[in-house]
Amino acid sequence: MQTPLPPGVTRRMIPDVNGLQMHILEAGDPGDPLVLLLHGFPELAYSWRNQIAPLAAAGFHLVAPDQRGYGRTTGEDRSRLEQFRILNLARDAMGLVSALGHSEVACVVGHDFGSPVAAWAALARPDIFRACVLMSAPFPGAPAWPLRPAPAVPDWQAALARLGRKHYQWYYSTDAAAPDMDAPAQGMRAFLRAYYHGKSGDWAGNEPFALKGWTAEELAKLPDYYVMPLDKGMAEAVLPYAAGEAPWLTDAQLDVYARNFGRTGFGGGLLWYRAITSGRFQADFELFAGRRIEGPACFIAGDRDWGIHQNPGALEAMGQRAGADWRGTTLVPGAGHWVQQEKPDEVTRLLLDFLRGLPR
Structure with missing residues (x-):
């Protein structure tokens, strides 16, 4: 059974995206600036159903994929944990941009676990991911430079x-x-x-x-x-x-x-989650020690969302050192963790305000 979609939103499969056959929802003119929407857990491209068409109507090409391991996207090898590390998920996003025929992304938006993927994509390749909006999961930034041994942590x-x-x-x-x-x-x-x-x-x-x-x-x-x-x-x-x-x-x-x-x-x-908690891929991030997200960036979450506090200190660190062009943090009144679904009109307005403030 096909999922009913809002008017103006279509779906298709994109082949050969970093080894995946990637299912996307899409709206807008492919000649317009690209905005990429990355969902979290346990969600789907469908979680952006309320934002895709209104943002496309404002003059953007909107694409929301089912990310690796989700929905109708196929091709992942679940026996290979390295495929699920964050920098490879960012490679998925980069591969999708290339497969769509775009040379850059006007803005990458990530919610929940999509937030660190969006953040690392923007930090690692600012020439491709020109701006980012992070939602519901604060990004504390890259490791500090110079590198120092990790402090001992109690059990x-x-x-x-x-x-x-x-x-x-x-x-x-x-x-x-x-x-x-x-x-x-x-x-x-x-x-x-x-x-x-x-x-x-x-x-x-x-x-x-x-x-x-x-x-x-x-x-x-x-x-x-x-x-x-x-x-x-x-x-x-x-x-x-x-x-x-x-x-x-x-x-x-x-x-x-x-x-x-x-x-x-x-x-x-x-x-x-297993890729993160295993600790096997933490060294990936050391290559970017001392770097910040260069392009415009902001954070949106619900003011009733415990997720913004689950990593103590991350919310404060994000505003202080994660971005070189930090455009602020907005907590949407009455919303919890699923902010773009709970308060769709408010989130769409905030995204439009941010996008209209970007260089075109």
């Missing part, structure tokens, strides 16, 4: 376990995560409704505040969908968030996600 995971908790990113990196989420006891649709609702501005318990540091005691202040009960998988951890409605996500829209993840599972997206 915060053991300390969390003593508090009866575990960090979701490390759980997502285990072999248990995909089976738990691919076949949730409550069913895929109910699982995703609870997951999306719990992290949204509609969940009354989302009253975020800055954490003092990366310690077990501080991390344990995060909700269960970030720092989980030690004895539960994610499907069980989000059960308390099933009550209530998320008016920004209709039943038909929820069905799009449930149908897609019911078909593909979450394994591809979870490998993004």
Whole structure:
């Protein structure tokens, strides 16, 4: 069954994108400046459904791909973790730009896990990715220069376990995560409704505040969908968030996600987390030590989103040292983690304001 799309938005497959057959949603004239929209977890190109057509109508060529391991994009090798490291995901974005016949991107926009992909693409290749908008996941910047040995870190995971908790990113990196989420006891649709609702501005318990540091005691202040009960998988951890409605996500829209993840599972997206938590690819970033995003950049998130505080200090570091042309941070009132879906008109307006301020 084909997903219904807003008027003016089309879909197609782009072959041979860094080894992928990439599914994209698209609108606008291919001769117009390109704007690339990168989704996060557990989302799809469809998560940008409310922004694609209005931004295209303003004179841009809008493209939103299903990223590596997601949706209708195929060709990844899930046995090769290196394919899911952030700089290779940025290569996916660069390969898509080339395959589309563009020489540069007016702006790359990344939400959630798409945010660091957009940030590293803009930092590594400012000649291609001319500007970026980061959403819901702050980017603290490249390593400092000169390089210094990483400081010793206390065993915060053991300390969390003593508090009866575990960090979701490390759980997502285990072999248990995909089976738990691919076949949730409550069913895929109910699982995703609870997951999306719990992290949204509609969940009354989302009253975020800055954490003092990366310690077990501080991390344990995060909700269960970030720092989980030690004895539960994610499907069980989000059960308390099933009550209530998320008016920004209709039943038909929820069905799009449930149908897609019911078909593909979450394994591809979870490998993004495993690549990060493994530590195997951290040295990739040292090549850019001391560098900043050169082009215009800004950050957009919901003011009810715990995600902006889950990496203590990142929000502040982003504004201070991540970008050479920092255009500011905007927290959208009443929105949670899924800001472009929860407050689509406001996010579209903010994106248009940013895009109109760029050199043409």
